[in-house]
Amino acid sequence: MNALPRQKLVVIGNGMAGMRTVEELLAIAPARYDITVFGAEPHPNYNRIMLSSVLAGEKQVDDIVINTREWYAENAIRLHTGDPVVAIDRAAKTVTSANGLVVPYDKLLLATGSKPLMPPLPGLDLPGVVAFRDIADVDKMLAAAEAKQRAVVIGGGLLGLEAAWGLKRRGMPVALVHLMPTLMERQLDVEAGGLLQKDLTERGLHFFTSGQTEEIMGADEGSARGVKLTDGREIPADLVVVAIGIRPNVDLAKASGLDINRGIEVGDDMATSDPAIYSVGECVEHRGQIFGLVAPIWEQAKVCASRLAGRDDLHYETPPLSTRLKITGIDVFSAGQLAAQDEADEELVYRDSAKGIYKKLVIRADRVVGAVMYGDVADGSWYFQLMREKADVAAIRDRMIFGQAYADTSCKGHGGGVNVAAMSDDTQVCGCNGVSKGAIVKAITEKGLTSLDEVKAHTKASASCGQCASVVQAILSHVTGEVVEAKAAGMCGCTDHSHDEVRKQILAQGLKTQDAVRSALGWRHADGCAKCRPALNYYLLCAWPSEYVDDYQSRFINERVHANIQKDGTYSVVPRMWGGLTTPSELRAIADVADKYEIPTVKVTGGQRIDLLGVKKEDLPAVWADLGRAGLISGHAYSKGLRTVKTCVGSEWCRFGTQDSTGLGVKLEKLMWGSWTPHKVKLAVSGCPRNCAEATIKDIGIVCVEAGYDISVGGNGGIELRGTDHLVRVATEEEVLEYSGAFMQIYREEARYLERTAPWVERVGMDYIKRRVVDDAEGRRAAFARFVFSQKYAQVDPWAERASGAVDAHEFETLAEVG
Amino acid sequence: MQDWIKIGRVEDIPRLGARTVQTPKGDIAVFRTRDDEIFALHNRCPHKGGPLSEGIVSGRVVVCPLHSWTIDLETGEATAPDEGCTRPVDSRVADGQVWLKLEIAKKVAHG
Numbered sequence: 038m039n040a041l042p043r044q045k046l047v048v049i050g051n052g053m054a055g056m057r058t059v060e061e062l063l064a065i066a067p068a069r070y071d072i073t074v075f076g077a078e079p080h081p082n083y084n085r086i087m088l089s090s091v092l093a094g095e096k097q098v099d100d101i102v103i104n105t106r107e108w109y110a111e112n113a114i115r116l117h118t119g120d121p122v123v124a125i126d127r128a129a130k131t132v133t134s135a136n137g138l139v140v141p142y143d144k145l146l147l148a149t150g151s152k153p154l155m156p157p158l159p160g161l162d163l164p165g166v167v168a169f170r171d172i173a174d175v176d177k178m179l180a181a182a183e184a185k186q187r188a189v190v191i192g193g194g195l196l197g198l199e200a201a202w203g204l205k206r207r208g209m210p211v212a213l214v215h216l217m218p219t220l221m222e223r224q225l226d227v228e229a230g231g232l233l234q235k236d237l238t239e240r241g242l243h244f245f246t247s248g249q250t251e252e253i254m255g256a257d258e259g260s261a262r263g264v265k266l267t268d269g270r271e272i273p274a275d276l277v278v279v280a281i282g283i284r285p286n287v288d289l290a291k292a293s294g295l296d297i298n299r300g301i302e303v304g305d306d307m308a309t310s311d312p313a314i315y316s317v318g319e320c321v322e323h324r325g326q327i328f329g330l331v332a333p334i335w336e337q338a339k340v341c342a343s344r345l346a347g348r349d350d351l352h353y354e355t356p357p358l359s360t361r362l363k364i365t366g367i368d369v370f371s372a373g374q375l376a377a378q379d380e381a382d383e384e385l386v387y388r389d390s391a392k393g394i395y396k397k398l399v400i401r402a403d404r405v406v407g408a409v410m411y412g413d414v415a416d417g418s419w420y421f422q423l424m425r426e427k428a429d430v431a432a433i434r435d436r437m438i439f440g441q442a443y444a445d446t447s448c449k450g451h452g453g454g455v456n457v458a459a460m461s462d463d464t465q466v467c468g469c470n471g472v473s474k475g476a477i478v479k480a481i482t483e484k485g486l487t488s489l490d491e492v493k494a495h496t497k498a499s500a501s502c503g504q505c506a507s508v509v510q511a512i513l514s515h516v517t518g519e520v521v522e523a524k525a526a527g528m529c530g531c532t533d534h535s536h537d538e539v540r541k542q543i544l545a546q547g548l549k550t551q552d553a554v555r556s557a558l559g560w561r562h563a564d565g566c567a568k569c570r571p572a573l574n575y576y577l578l579c580a581w582p583s584e585y586v587d588d589y590q591s592r593f594i595n596e597r598v599h600a601n602i603q604k605d606g607t608y609s610v611v612p613r614m615w616g617g618l619t620t621p622s623e624l625r626a627i628a629d630v631a632d633k634y635e636i637p638t639v640k641v642t643g644g645q646r647i648d649l650l651g652v653k654k655e656d657l658p659a660v661w662a663d664l665g666r667a668g669l670i671s672g673h674a675y676s677k678g679l680r681t682v683k684t685c686v687g688s689e690w691c692r693f694g695t696q697d698s699t700g701l702g703v704k705l706e707k708l709m710w711g712s713w714t715p716h717k718v719k720l721a722v723s724g725c726p727r728n729c730a731e732a733t734i735k736d737i738g739i740v741c742v743e744a745g746y747d748i749s750v751g752g753n754g755g756i757e758l759r760g761t762d763h764l765v766r767v768a769t770e771e772e773v774l775e776y777s778g779a780f781m782q783i784y785r786e787e788a789r790y791l792e793r794t795a796p797w798v799e800r801v802g803m804d805y806i807k808r809r810v811v812d813d814a815e816g817r818r819a820a821f822a823r824f825v826f827s828q829k830y831a832q833v834d835p836w837a838e839r840a841s842g843a844v845d846a847h848e849f850e851t852l853a854e855v856g
Numbered sequence: 857m858q859d860w861i862k863i864g865r866v867e868d869i870p871r872l873g874a875r876t877v878q879t880p881k882g883d884i885a886v887f888r889t890r891d892d893e894i895f896a897l898h899n900r901c902p903h904k905g906g907p908l909s910e911g912i913v914s915g916r917v918v919v920c921p922l923h924s925w926t927i928d929l930e931t932g933e934a935t936a937p938d939e940g941c942t943r944p945v946d947s948r949v950a951d952g953q954v955w956l957k958l959e960i961a962k963k964v965a966h967g
Contacts (some may be wrong), residue, residue: 850879853878
């Protein structure tokens, strides 16, 4: 055993920088220190960068915890949360906490992070004004969002935009005030900042750029009621989020007499002016620079850990930095210079305004010194790598703006055009967790990893925001020599064309068969594959409803045999019950079928239908024939199509019901049954705002009110729960049918296969949907007419067809029995 | 003893599809490609036993309907990164008839 007594290390600050240093230290010198950690917040160590994802509802607080309390226990680290250190006695080498703990140290690590920058504004201390810094701030914002109040965010940088988007996602109307004329001006040029503002405006955020806040106005009862700008404009708000930046938290260091400028001054060894005290993270200043991004802080942690471990070979040097924005569906990348500084610099620009794509490279003496990208950031890491390596780009200069795939035709790597073979070992692949290519390769070869998930588990690469997943995948493919499926821009491995492009060409070129599509658009495989064939089949069916004949073999098994395959290879069968209504004779027929075919499980589904589970495949036609005799048809519970319309009892029975929600549900189901859609579609109609049919988490939800019908769209209870967005209030049932049918048809025509309405609505924006379905009356009626037309060909009961024995009979019979 | 057994005609199997042959040792899935090549595999995905006969066929692979593993029709091997193999069964076509090399004698044949 170790004969040397352990030294005492005290860490002040339980955040990302401090704990990363401790992790690095444990990796290289696990037995050197007794470690005590003090944290001001009551939580264990969490990933502060992901707070915006918690705010946006994409992650839970538990998901962003980096090290659990068990981890501290396993590593024998004493953790004091909710107990900030209030004094350091450098002469006695002790620290004192707010709770009065006095702990001696041999080495001290200051990782006190930063504080939100607060401008000197009247009204800052009003209730309803928050910063965006920790879990407590997020909790306050979520409480405000729950009450559906209005929010103003002050600050149009990374932090402010992520706060604004998170609150918008939570259902609040959000306005954003930014001092400068364009957003994210420190990371983006005017052009990219403009595209960003346009995209976010279309998603429903309101912007007040060149807007200087004069004061936060208070209401009579004392809480914030709005923001007043110096030009006189007033913006009402119940919640004001101030997110204009951060400044190093140096209070404790200052009080203990360490050298301070803007931050705690540290040398290349991360030591402060007291050699027993180190410091890392947002609280430090190194060679005049302070830090807000995670990548350089990981480097600091590495250097600091090696010094604490008694080594002296590592020196800290600030690496070049790159930035991405964590707003789902908005791709922004920038690194280095944003624009030419003088005549010696050159700019290469690619701009496609219609597609919202913008790329700019700044070149100096044949070297990349800056990159700004918007809309298509796939090559960002490649440009960044060229920048870090100071690579001579003279030979590829005329092609490089189009991306690595065009610039480097010798690259045939699998992985979205990233040449991982040429990447140096110290290239940082995962910015969130600071993982280099070398570390990934080492883990793959030493541990024999074969999947992205394993690489994630062992190295943490791509385990946070996931944007580097395709590069990690490419490295995995390169190292193992196996072609690991990589995320390509195209529909699938058969083509580089995107879903949208394929749909466009089907109409433009009048392509009416799958073979015609594959040959006109240059498919790599004659048959296509299990990914593109169902998609093409759907696109053709949607484009040519009266002409295209469904291709049976391009359907997933559920849609081939019109029942749901279960884990043991049996099937489940769900008869249609219009609006959730049934009759005693239908129930008797279902009971008889369950008895006759020994169906083991009968269950009520989430959509108010009855599910017969465990039916043998060969029994399916006979089961359908028996159900058909009782008047029951397929409920399409297996299809990428309309499934159910859930209802409550409404005005017919309920004492609160305002309209006949059951009757309307039946009408909607009669209108829409049988339709094929990009993904499953579920509807609900509630008779009053008590919303017993849970209409606000459906693809289309109707809530009846005294004045008529509120139609809302884009909800689901899927993997990512999403409430609907309000589309319109109408007065009559006829209007409900027309608006819902039009929405359905536009979804059918424009969404990508396997894209549910929720992500589709988010992708295109509610303003777009409203423009098409509400504002454009003529367009709405035309879309509704197209839907009704295609329904003429779709409303055929597949069960009756197959029960007759005339269709797909071979599917239900074995070819032969042997032995 | 293995023997060649006639199990049906090529056109009994849908192009880019499959049908099954029942044996006392489990089902065999018989696949037909676009070019009328015939392949036979034991009808259990090496992953969780999914019925491969119900998968989507393209080229010379089938994708299992349960969890989308991709299985090579010729070798029965799963495509990387998945690992596993389902046993292939020898097959041949003569005069439009499909023959499988199976251990037991033929008893009944439908269609």
